[in-house]
Amino acid sequence: MRIPILKLNNYLLISIQTEIDDNTAIQFQEDLLNKIHQNGSSGVVIDLTSVEIIDSFIAKVLGDVISMSDLMGAKVVLTGIQPAVALTLIDLGIHLQDVPTAMDLEQGLVKLYQELGE
Amino acid sequence: MDGKLKEIVLENSDVIVQKWLEEINSDKEKSNIKSIPDELFETTNREFVNVIFRSIKNNMEPASVENFAEKVINLGWPLSYITDGLQVFRRVMVNYIVNQPAEQRDIADFTEVMKSVDDWLDPIIRQLVDEYTGSWEQTVSMQKVALQELSAPIIPLVDNITAMPLVGTIDTERAKLIMENLLDGVINHNSQVVLIDITGVPIVDTMVAHHIIKAAEAVRLVGATCILVGIRPEIAQTIVNLGIDLSKFPTQSTMEKGFRRALELTDRKIVEFDRKDENVENLIHSIKGE
Numbered sequence: 001m002r003i004p005i006l007k008l009n010n011y012l013l014i015s016i017q018t019e020i021d022d023n024t025a026i027q028f029q030e031d032l033l034n035k036i037h038q039n040g041s042s043g044v045v046i047d048l049t050s051v052e053i054i055d056s057f058i059a060k061v062l063g064d065v066i067s068m069s070d071l072m073g074a075k076v077v078l079t080g081i082q083p084a085v086a087l088t089l090i091d092l093g094i095h096l097q098d099v100p101t102a103m104d105l106e107q108g109l110v111k112l113y114q115e116l117g118e
Numbered sequence: 119m120d121g122k123l124k125e126i127v128l129e130n131s132d133v134i135v136q137k138w139l140e141e142i143n144s145d146k147e148k149s150n151i152k153s154i155p156d157e158l159f160e161t162t163n164r165e166f167v168n169v170i171f172r173s174i175k176n177n178m179e180p181a182s183v184e185n186f187a188e189k190v191i192n193l194g195w196p197l198s199y200i201t202d203g204l205q206v207f208r209r210v211m212v213n214y215i216v217n218q219p220a221e222q223r224d225i226a227d228f229t230e231v232m233k234s235v236d237d238w239l240d241p242i243i244r245q246l247v248d249e250y251t252g253s254w255e256q257t258v259s260m261q262k263v264a265l266q267e268l269s270a271p272i273i274p275l276v277d278n279i280t281a282m283p284l285v286g287t288i289d290t291e292r293a294k295l296i297m298e299n300l301l302d303g304v305i306n307h308n309s310q311v312v313l314i315d316i317t318g319v320p321i322v323d324t325m326v327a328h329h330i331i332k333a334a335e336a337v338r339l340v341g342a343t344c345i346l347v348g349i350r351p352e353i354a355q356t357i358v359n360l361g362i363d364l365s366k367f368p369t370q371s372t373m374e375k376g377f378r379r380a381l382e383l384t385d386r387k388i389v390e391f392d393r394k395d396e397n398v399e400n401l402i403h404s405i406k407g408e
Contacts, residue, residue, distance in 0.1 A: 079341060083301030086339040090332050096339060097366075103308060103341035 003028045005035050011112065012036065012074070013105070015047040020054075025061040032065060036074045043112040044069055047105050049080030059094045066099050075115045077101065079108035123234045126215060128175060135167050137210045142203060154195070162190070166203055174238045183242055187249035197250045204243050211235055270296040272303030279380045280309040281373070285318030293329035300333055304342045311380040312337055315373055317348030327362040334367045343383055345369070347376030 001024050006013040012035055020028070035041070046062075048054075054062075066076045079102045081089075089096065100115055102108040127134065142163055169186045173179050190200065215231050269292050273281045282300055304312055314333070319326065334344035346369040349357075357364060370376040381387055 078339075081339045081341065083298065083305060083336070083340060086301060086336040087297065089339055090336045095335050101339055101341045103305070103310070107310070107341065 002031065005031060007039055010039065010041050011043040011045065012041045013045050017050045020058050022057055025058050029061055029065050033068055033072065036069060036072050041074050043116055044074050044076045045079055045105060045108045045112060046076060047079045047108070048085065051085060052082060054085050054088055056092050059089055059092060063094065063096060075112060077108045077111050077115070079103065079105055123215060123231065124174065126218060127211060130214065131171055134210055134214055138167060138207050139163055141206045141210060145202060145206065170207060170242060173242050180245060183245045184249060187246050191250060191253050197247065200246045201243065204239055208235055208239055266295065270299040272299055274307045275377065278308065278310040278384050280304065280307050281313040281315060283315040283318065287321065288319060288326045288329060297333045297336060301336055301340055304337060304340055309342055311343050311345060311383050313345050313347050313373065313376045313380060315348040316346065322353045322356055324360050324362060327357060345376045345379055347373050
């Protein structure tokens with residue numbers, strides 16, 4: 001199972017619609033970084049609206065992907081984190097301190113514009 | 119053996135009741151039910167003793183004990199009335215039996231008497247105490263529900279801005295509830311800014327601060343911003359003295375300032391219309407023009 005990555009101008013949109021297992025997460029990490037490299041994207045929105053559970057490994061991979069994308073010059077915004085997921089993340093001590101978040105895709109894109117100063 | 123004793127007691131119930139009433143009445147002065155009118159006290163005592171005797175006679179009669187317990191609970195009398203009453207009753211009864219002429223009671227063993235009396239009275243005590251504690255537990259659980267309903271209300275102020283006023287002490291259980299309500303409220307009202315008002319929280323210690331920080335971080339993950347408002351001087355002092363770091367999210371002293379900040383964050387501001395001044399100025403202009 002691979003997570004589809006959509007291209008919108010110089011942004012990438014990812015909507016995670018399934019429960020993610022460890023392999024999917026790793027695969028996603030590679031796919032996204034390759035896509036950023038291919039397209040020279042400057043912004044990424046990862047939408048987690050349909051994700052109900054996140055374990056510590058997935059959370060770590062997400063955090064890693066975000067830092068890696070940052071290194072490659074693409075700003076990442078997380079959107080649609082569910083209350084239960086937020087609680088789990090906080091309880092796990094994963095604060096995603098420097099990652100911008102937004103409630104839905106629309107606001108996420110607005111945030112991305114702001115972050116990139118466009 | 120037991121039957122024989124029971125016979126004695128039942129036959130001489132009048133004497134025992136009389137003695138019991140005397141003792142109870144003398145006890146009344148000492149206990150904290152002095153304020154009860156004598157008449158009511160008298161009738162309740164009668165009913166009490168009737169219930170006891172009926173239970174002894176029929177080997178326990180839960181319904182009548184239950185009715186009596188309900189009545190005393192409704193009157194709001196203390197549990198000690200019932201336990202003291204039964205203690206006195208036990209004493210009176212044992213005294214009476216032991217003081218009977220030996221051939222009549224037909225027993226030598228004092229422990230036998232005690233055991234029989236215990237067997238009659240213990241179930242009554244148990245049931246009455248159960249009824250009492252049951253009613254207390256019910257009250258406590260009802261209050262708990264009421265408290266929960268009051269504990270974490272979320273109020274939409276304007277589009278995208280909501281407030282959560284917190285009143286009273288925050289413990290771990292309540293903090294959890296607050297957190298859940300907060301996050302659900304943020305999602306349901308689609309709010310970008312949440313104001314948490316802690317004016318009514320008497321003490322902010324490390325634990326409370328920890329919960330608030332956790333809540334604020336969770337809110338940020340969900341995609342909204344948290345503003346902590348209502349920080350009183352003494353709370354500011356405690357927070358700094360305890361070394362709690364609240365620098366990561368915005369704080370304001372009052373709800374009003376917080377609200378203005380929230381409007382700023384959502385690219386809005388309060389515009390005041392001052393028509394009166396304008397009118398006066400126009401008037402002055404027009405006079406000058408002439």
